Amino acid sequence: xxxLLLNSAPAWALTHAAPLMIMVPLMLGAILALxxxxxxxxxxxxxxxxxxxxxxxxxxxxxxxxGTGIVSYAIGNWAPPLGIELRVDALNAMILLLVASIGLLAxxxxxxxxxSEVRKEKxxxxxxxxxxxxxxxxxxxxxxxxxxLFVFLEVSSISTYVLVALGAGRDRRALPAxxxxxxxxxxxxxxxxxxxGFLYAATGTLNMADIAEKLPAVxxxxxxxxxxxxxxxxxxxxxxxxxxxxxxxxxxxxxPSFVSMFLxxxxxxxxxxxxxxxxxxxxxxxxSFEIASFTYLFMPLGIAAMVACSFQAVFQNDVxxxxxxxxxxxxxxxxxxxxxxxxxxxxxxxxxLLNHAMIKGTLFMAVAGVVLTYKGTTIRDFAGLGRxxxxxxxxxxxxxxxxxxxxLTAGFQSKLQLGYALFEHGWWWAVxxxxxxxxxxxxxxxxxxxxxxxxxxxxxxxxxxxxxxxMLVPLWVMALAxxxxxxxxxxxxxxxxxxxxxxxxxxxxx
Amino acid sequence: MNSDHHIILRAVxxxxxxxxxxxxxxxxxxxxxxxxxxxxxxxxxxxGIILYALIFGVPAAMRAVPPVFTRSLAxxxxxxxxxxxxxxxxxxxxxxxxQALFHEPPGEHHGQHIGIMVIEIGVLCGVAGAMLTIFYAxxxxxxxxxxxxx
Numbered sequence: 001x002x003x004l005l006l007n008s009a010p011a012w013a014l015t016h017a018a019p020l021m022i023m024v025p026l027m028l029g030a031i032l033a034l035x036x037x038x039x040x041x042x043x044x045x046x047x048x049x050x051x052x053x054x055x056x057x058x059x060x061x062x063x064x065x066x067g068t069g070i071v072s073y074a075i076g077n078w079a080p081p082l083g084i085e086l087r088v089d090a091l092n093a094m095i096l097l098l099v100a101s102i103g104l105l106a107x108x109x110x111x112x113x114x115x116s117e118v119r120k121e122k123x124x125x126x127x128x129x130x131x132x133x134x135x136x137x138x139x140x141x142x143x144x145x146x147x148x149l150f151v152f153l154e155v156s157s158i159s160t161y162v163l164v165a166l167g168a169g170r171d172r173r174a175l176p177a178x179x180x181x182x183x184x185x186x187x188x189x190x191x192x193x194x195x196x197g198f199l200y201a202a203t204g205t206l207n208m209a210d211i212a213e214k215l216p217a218v219x220x221x222x223x224x225x226x227x228x229x230x231x232x233x234x235x236x237x238x239x240x241x242x243x244x245x246x247x248x249x250x251x252x253x254x255x256p257s258f259v260s261m262f263l264x265x266x267x268x269x270x271x272x273x274x275x276x277x278x279x280x281x282x283x284x285x286x287x288s289f290e291i292a293s294f295t296y297l298f299m300p301l302g303i304a305a306m307v308a309c310s311f312q313a314v315f316q317n318d319v320x321x322x323x324x325x326x327x328x329x330x331x332x333x334x335x336x337x338x339x340x341x342x343x344x345x346x347x348x349x350x351x352x353l354l355n356h357a358m359i360k361g362t363l364f365m366a367v368a369g370v371v372l373t374y375k376g377t378t379i380r381d382f383a384g385l386g387r388x389x390x391x392x393x394x395x396x397x398x399x400x401x402x403x404x405x406x407x408l409t410a411g412f413q414s415k416l417q418l419g420y421a422l423f424e425h426g427w428w429w430a431v432x433x434x435x436x437x438x439x440x441x442x443x444x445x446x447x448x449x450x451x452x453x454x455x456x457x458x459x460x461x462x463x464x465x466x467x468x469x470x471m472l473v474p475l476w477v478m479a480l481a482x483x484x485x486x487x488x489x490x491x492x493x494x495x496x497x498x499x500x501x502x503x504x505x506x507x508x509x510x
Numbered sequence: 511m512n513s514d515h516h517i518i519l520r521a522v523x524x525x526x527x528x529x530x531x532x533x534x535x536x537x538x539x540x541x542x543x544x545x546x547x548x549x550x551x552x553x554x555x556x557x558g559i560i561l562y563a564l565i566f567g568v569p570a571a572m573r574a575v576p577p578v579f580t581r582s583l584a585x586x587x588x589x590x591x592x593x594x595x596x597x598x599x600x601x602x603x604x605x606x607x608x609q610a611l612f613h614e615p616p617g618e619h620h621g622q623h624i625g626i627m628v629i630e631i632g633v634l635c636g637v638a639g640a641m642l643t644i645f646y647a648x649x650x651x652x653x654x655x656x657x658x659x660x
Binding site: 012016019020023026027030031033034073074075076077128 | 582584592598
């Protein structure tokens with residue numbers, strides 16, 4: 001399919017894929033702020049995300065076929081170390097594809113839920129903010145310039161705060177949640193930019209590839225180490241790394257349900273990508289302070305997230321809060337994978353990242369369907385839905401099993417890869433903890449599934465009410481993807497392995 | 511709005527506001543030769559209108575510069591900026607490559623000059639619009655519980 005696209009795409013799309021990918025959504029987002037009609041805004045946002053999706057496939061195709069494995073684009077034709085460079089390699093081609101495909105499915109499915117949850121005069125502005133957020137996330141993933149990364153991080157974050165706050169139409173608690181998120185997110189971004197400032201002071205350049213080249217000469221200096229610490233804390237906050245995750249549960253549970261779906265599948269993933277980019281491409285596992293941070297910081301924090309947040313998820317009564325805490329726990333698995341500091345560990349972490357985006361996207365989509373038809377999101381509200389909304393709930397159940405890690409689902413494969421990588425490194429006790437945390441997932445997802453399928457409905461007069469077809473189709477695309485990638489893992493696993501290989505500076509291993 | 515003791519403020523600000531706006535345009539167009547540029551000029555324009563709102567009241571300011579206009583102005587600013595980027599793309603250059611705007615050979619600099627000028631106008635619109643929108647959002651907010659009901 002990618003070959004076909006590469007052959008049929010016009011020449012301008014091939015040369016300018018990188019800037020078009022981010023600028024089409026950003027430009028259309030600005031135009032949407034002038035459009036009064038929400039329905040037109042919905043269609044425009046589908047067009048924008050579709051174009052980004054196609055361009056991300058093109059970029060992936062070019063990266064896989066052009067030999068060097070790197071697409072570099074000089075903005076304004078200013079040569080890279082000084083000018084801003086958009087730089088795509090196997091790692092961010094994968095992230096771009098993830099963000100764009102989730103964005104496309106999310107915007108297709110969004111209309112019924114946005115229409116019911118966001119006030120009418122705000123819908124087009126809502127889509128405008130969504131496109132800015134989407135463009136910003138793609139920008140974070142595509143840029144090769146550390147300062148530019150900060151700018152895009154802020155573009156996406158600020159529009160995210162707006163999106164979360166728009167949930168106030170349904171639940172007033174969205175406002176404090178958004179404010180809390182704003183404060184935490186801004187602190188994170190500030191820490192990140194302070195860290196970049198330190199690196200700039202030490203190396204005199206902002207281009208990430210260039211920084212990486214100049215760092216080994218100055219790696220002993222306190223400036224670089226302080227910069228490293230600031231960047232890790234800043235991006236850790238954005239990625240909801242335990243214990244910096246306090247903003248996440250509220251933001252996910254009180255925002256509009258479409259927003260929690262989109263955010264859960266993309267924002268923390270993109271922040272995690274930025275963290276990986278800094279840990280492995282800009283700095284590298286050869287620096288002694290980074291090895292120390294892997295062993296004494298990331299590994300314990302990852303494990304703490306896995307266990308502590310899974311426990312917290314067990315005691316939540318709101319389905320979306322269960323899923324939100326489980327998200328923090330899953331970030332813990334990814335952090336554990338990358339804390340191995342090896343190519344295997346990183347590829348397991350990235351593979352986990354891909355699958356988790358798919359799983360959480362499906363779960364939150366199904367929840368959005370329930371919110372649309374039945375309003376409530378507590379576990380009691382979900383009782384008996386298995387009979388009144390079988391299609392929505394079957395997709396939910398598939399994704400829930402995948403989250404737990406049942407064989408034949410994507411979640412199983414990602415835990416398997418993580419387990420392999422951990423065993424290879426000799427951390428067999430960590431494998432036990434992964435299994436233990438998965439057992440907790442059985443409990444917290446099991447509570448919901450039990451209510452859905454085995455309890456009588458809380459209100460017996462609730463009749464059969466399925467989510468509309470616009471929502472069911474993207475939902476089932478994602479649910480079936482969970483099964484498909486649970487049976488044949490070739491596509492995502494190759495992507496993750498290529499990405500890890502590209503980061504470790506080895507040729508794509510295929 | 512019977513507040514005669516504000517008469518000096520009113521008279522002075524009526525004289526100052528045109529000068530502030532004029533100064534904003536000086537900062538805008540002098541940006542190539544000295545300190546200044548679209549961001550500062552946008553702030554100064556917004557400050558002129560905010561001063562008007564402080565002296566004559568927010569409703570009067572909202573009649574003069576309606577919130578819909580400021581919001582659209584911010585969006586138009588972004589569109590102008592991004593539009594220059596796309597213009598360069600359509601002229602066959604890289605994104606935002608000013609040199610390509612008029613298909614000039616390397617020695618000529620009209621594209622560089624006009625490109626940055628248009629970009630700065632976009633920044634001016636964006637910043638002024640965003641500042642005013644934020645100001646209106648705070649100043650025009652109606653308390654959901656009236657103060658005396660607390």
